[in-house]
Amino acid sequence: xxxxxxxxxxxxxxxxxxxxxxxxxxxxxxxxxxxxxxxxxxxxxxxxxxxxxxxxxxxxxxxxxxxxxxxxxxxxxxxxxxxxxxxxxxxxxxxxxxxxxxxxxxxxxxxxxxxxxxxxxxxxxxxxxxxxxxxxxxxxxxxxxxxxxxxxxxxxxxxxxxxxxxxxxxxxxxxxxxxxxxxxxxxxxxxxxxxxxxxxxxxxxxxxxxxxxxxxxxxxxxxxxxxxxxxxxxxxxxxxxxxxxxxxxxxxxxxxxxxxxxxxxxxxxxxxxxxxxxxxxxxxxxxxxxxxxxxxxxxxxxxxxxxxxxxxxxxxxxxxxxxxxxxxxxxxxxxxxxxxxxxxxxxxxxxxxxxxxxxxxxxxxxxxxxxxxxxxxxxxxxxxxxxxxxxxxxxxxxxxxxxxxxxxxxxxxxxxxxxxxxxxxxxx
Amino acid sequence: xxxxxxxxxxxxxxxxxxxxxxxxxxxxxxxxxxxxxxxxxxxxxxxxxxxxxxxxxxxxxxxxxxxxxxxxxxxxxxxxxxxxxxxxxxxxxxxxxxxxxxxxxxxxxxxxxxxxxxxxxxxxxxxxxxxxxxxxxxxxxxx
Numbered sequence: 001x002x003x004x005x006x007x008x009x010x011x012x013x014x015x016x017x018x019x020x021x022x023x024x025x026x027x028x029x030x031x032x033x034x035x036x037x038x039x040x041x042x043x044x045x046x047x048x049x050x051x052x053x054x055x056x057x058x059x060x061x062x063x064x065x066x067x068x069x070x071x072x073x074x075x076x077x078x079x080x081x082x083x084x085x086x087x088x089x090x091x092x093x094x095x096x097x098x099x100x101x102x103x104x105x106x107x108x109x110x111x112x113x114x115x116x117x118x119x120x121x122x123x124x125x126x127x128x129x130x131x132x133x134x135x136x137x138x139x140x141x142x143x144x145x146x147x148x149x150x151x152x153x154x155x156x157x158x159x160x161x162x163x164x165x166x167x168x169x170x171x172x173x174x175x176x177x178x179x180x181x182x183x184x185x186x187x188x189x190x191x192x193x194x195x196x197x198x199x200x201x202x203x204x205x206x207x208x209x210x211x212x213x214x215x216x217x218x219x220x221x222x223x224x225x226x227x228x229x230x231x232x233x234x235x236x237x238x239x240x241x242x243x244x245x246x247x248x249x250x251x252x253x254x255x256x257x258x259x260x261x262x263x264x265x266x267x268x269x270x271x272x273x274x275x276x277x278x279x280x281x282x283x284x285x286x287x288x289x290x291x292x293x294x295x296x297x298x299x300x301x302x303x304x305x306x307x308x309x310x311x312x313x314x315x316x317x318x319x320x321x322x323x324x325x326x327x328x329x330x331x332x333x334x335x336x337x338x339x340x341x342x343x344x345x346x347x348x349x350x351x352x353x354x355x356x357x358x359x360x361x362x363x364x365x366x367x368x369x370x371x372x373x374x375x376x377x378x379x380x381x382x383x384x385x386x387x388x389x390x391x392x393x394x395x396x397x398x399x400x401x402x403x404x405x406x407x408x409x410x411x412x413x414x415x416x417x418x419x420x421x422x423x424x425x426x427x428x
Numbered sequence: 429x430x431x432x433x434x435x436x437x438x439x440x441x442x443x444x445x446x447x448x449x450x451x452x453x454x455x456x457x458x459x460x461x462x463x464x465x466x467x468x469x470x471x472x473x474x475x476x477x478x479x480x481x482x483x484x485x486x487x488x489x490x491x492x493x494x495x496x497x498x499x500x501x502x503x504x505x506x507x508x509x510x511x512x513x514x515x516x517x518x519x520x521x522x523x524x525x526x527x528x529x530x531x532x533x534x535x536x537x538x539x540x541x542x543x544x545x546x547x548x549x550x551x552x553x554x555x556x557x558x559x560x561x562x563x564x565x566x567x568x569x570x571x
Contacts, residue, residue, distance in 0.1 A: 077540045080548045143547045210539040213444050276448040277535075279455055279528075340536045347507060357514075358536070359529030 012072050012086035014345040014416065020069025020094060021338060022409050027061025027101065028402035032395040034105065041391055043384040046315045053105040058322060058398075059191065060101040060123065066330050067199065068093055068130060070337055075134075078206045079148045081141035089133045097126035104169065113173035120169040127162045131155055146222035150202025153230045157194025160237075161187055182240050188318065189240075193257060194233050196326050198226050201264050203333075204287075208268055211336060212284055213276035221267055225260060232257045251305050258298040265294040282367035286332030286374070293324030293378060312385035319385075323394075324378040331374060331401075335367045338409065342416045346423065354422055361415050366408050373400050432484065432557070433550040435565055439479075440542045443472045447538070451531045454524060466519055470512055477505050479571045484553060487564055493556045497549050504541045508534060 031054040035042055042050035072090070076082045083089055100122030107115035134155050141148055164187040171178040209216050216222075235253045268291045272284065297320040304313045339358035346355045377397025383390035450465035485498045511534040518527040557564055 077543055080544060145547065206543065210543070211535070213448050213535075276445060278448070278452055336536065340533070343533055344537075357526070357529035358533045359525070 012083070012090070014341055016086055016090045017069035017073055017337070017341060018409070018413060019090065020065050021334065022406065022413075023094070023098060024062045024065035024069075025402040025405035025409070027057045027065065028398050028405070030061065030102075030105070031055075031057035032397075032399035032402065034109065035391060035395045035398070037109070041384070041388045043315055043319070043391060043394075044312065044386075046311060046318075049108045049111065051315075053108040055318075055322070056101060056108070057105050058327070060097065060104070063196070063322075063326060063330060064127075065094075065097060066334060068097070070333060071130075071134065073337060073341065074203060075137050075141075075151075078203065079138065079141040079143045079145070079151065081137045081143070083133045084136045085133070089129055092129040093126045096122040096129075100126060107169070107173075113175075116169045116173040120166040120173075124162065124166050127158065131159055131162075145205075146217075146226065147202045147205045149223075150198050150205065150226040153226050154195050154198035154202060157190045157198060157230070157233060161190035161195055164190065186237055186240050189233060189236055192318070192321055192326075193229070193236075193261075196321075197261060197264075198229060200326065200329055201226055201229075204264075204268060204329075207333070207336075208271060208287070212272055212281070214271040215274055217267060217271065221263070225264060229257065229260050232260060254305055255302060258301050262295055262298040265291040265298070282364060282371055283332040283336050285371050286328045286335070289371070289375065289378070290325045290328035290332070293320055293328065297321050297325060315385050316382065319381050320378070323381050328374060328378075331370060331405075334405070335362065335370075338362060338412050342412050346416065346419050354419065354426065356415055356419055361412050362408050366404065366411075370401065370404050370408075373397055373404065377401065430565075431550075431561065432553045432565065432568075433546060435568065436480075436484075436550050437546055439476055440546070443469070443476055443538075446472045447531070447535065451528075454519060454527045454531075457524065459522060462519060466516070470516065473508070473512060475571065477509070479568050481505065483564070483568050483571055487560070488553050488556055491556045491560075493552060497544075497552070501541070501545060501549060504537065507537055508541070511537070 034050050034054040034057065038048065038050040040048070042048045042054065045051070068090075072083045072086055100119050103115045103119035104123065106112065107119055134151065138148060138152055138155070164183055167178070168180065168183055168187060170176070171180065171183075205217055205222050208214055232253060236257065239250050239253050269288065272288060272291075275284075297317050300313060300320065301317040304310075304317060307313075339361040342361045343355060343358055374397070377394055380390045380393035380397060384394050446465065446469035450462060450469045453459075453462035453465045481502060485502070489495055489498060511530055515527055515530045515534065518530060554561070
């Protein structure tokens with residue numbers, strides 16, 4: 001039987017994930033400013049430069065940044081296999097990701113082909129690093145579970161999404177004749193429906209029972225769901241490329257995708273309602289909000305299949321998926337991961353009574369405040385495609401969430417530094 | 429439950445239940461109930477550590493199992509024991525806030541520890557100790 005060492009050195013130095021986590025909220029704030037910068041409502045047109053720039057600030061600058069930081073912590077636990085060369089991987093990913101995301105957003109805003117042409121190779125480097133490191137980690141993992149399959153499928157779809165994204169950016173920059181609409185749809189499907197959804201499902205299989213002491217996801221669901229979603233995404237890709245006719249075939253394929261996504265949300269809500277740990281918990285509330293929004297998004301997306309006349313509903317379903325579903329879960333995860341990391345790095349090496357507990361590292365009232373702010377932002381996003389004032393509320397919500405996250409992260413870092421100093425002074 | 433993985437997984441779940449009951453009672457301020465529930469939880473955990481540290485792990489090492497993961501699991505046991513003692517003090521002082529923070533911390537360390545054991549260490553033990561499983565499981569059950 002293949003074995004790997006399980007030791008505390010598996011965890012990367014605390015500076016590695018915290019670097020990703022502290023940069024990420026700055027992109028939320030940037031997205032907020034970008035949304036406010038245009039004369040027109042950016043949500044009214046899916047292809048508006050401000051919406052494209054802000055969306056990529058959120059997906060690349062915030063979501064990918066947090067996921068990159070978190071995956072290095074999560075892999076050793078959920079698939080019992082650390083990421084290789086954590087420091088090198090982190091530097092090779094974070095710098096190109098920061099500059100690539102900034103240049104891409106600037107390129108969209110200014111319609112500047114030079115910026116786009118510098119951005120896409122940088123982003124390619126960041127994601128190739130992540131994909132290679134994740135594949136090595138998966139190959140070394142002795143675990144045989146549904147999470148491992150989900151992460152593998154998520155990484156494969158991420159590869160496809162990034163390749164299409166690079167092609168689109170290069171195409172816009174150089175004026176290539178490409179089927180832009182089809183490629184953009186495939187890029188969005190693989191990014192959100194593939195990478196984001198599959199990764200969230202795979203991690204949820206482990207963390208939902210862990211954090212709330214719920215029953216496990218049913219084995220048949222855990223084993224079958226992510227391969228089924230992956231298969232449907234491939235069918236969807238084929239339907240786009242081969243222009244499936246009749247139209248009902250496209251509706252069936254997309255309907256299957258949303259049915260599967262809803263099954264995950266419904267199963268999670270049922271498990272959470274049967275949780276053993278009944279106390280109020282901000283992460284639980286973030287997760288529940290995310291799952292409810294995913295169900296609403298699925299219903300909306302299905303409705304747009306039958307009534308495709310209004311483009312704004314399509315924008316709304318993408319917005320809800322990103323802000324209401326993915327961002328809710330990411331926020332919830334951050335509030336477990338960051339305090340635990342600080343505690344873990346202070347505690348390791350022995351029993352120390354002076355180590356603050358998780359709630360002293362990030363006080364819970366900040367998490368509840370963040371949840372309220374986030375709910376408000378999601379609610380405003382529902383009206384944003386039709387009501388210009390709501391765009392201000394969405395922007396304000398994103399700006400305040402970014403500021404709050406920066407504040408709580410620096411609070412956690414300062415608790416870490418003070419406690420470390422105290423521990424070092426008191427050690428013989 | 430014919431394997432170490434199944435037996436110990438079930439034990440983890442039983443400790444989880446005791447953990448949740450004592451946390452709920454403390455946060456509700458039901459101190460008498462909390463004392464009893466916490467006592468049950470501490471006893472469950474102590475027995476679990478005893479089974480692993482005095483029965484399973486030594487047998488696994490003698491059968492040629494990997495000492496590295498066993499050493500890490502024992503270190504994490506020490507971390508958990510430290511937290512449980514701190515929770516005991518918080519309970520004695522009726523300090524709900526402190527208990528809540530400690531139990532939140534213990535939950536995460538306990539769950540990620542269990543996951544590593546269930547996904548890696550116990551399957552290794554089932555593999556290395558295949559020939560003496562029945563006898564060892566009887567010994568663990570009676571501990």
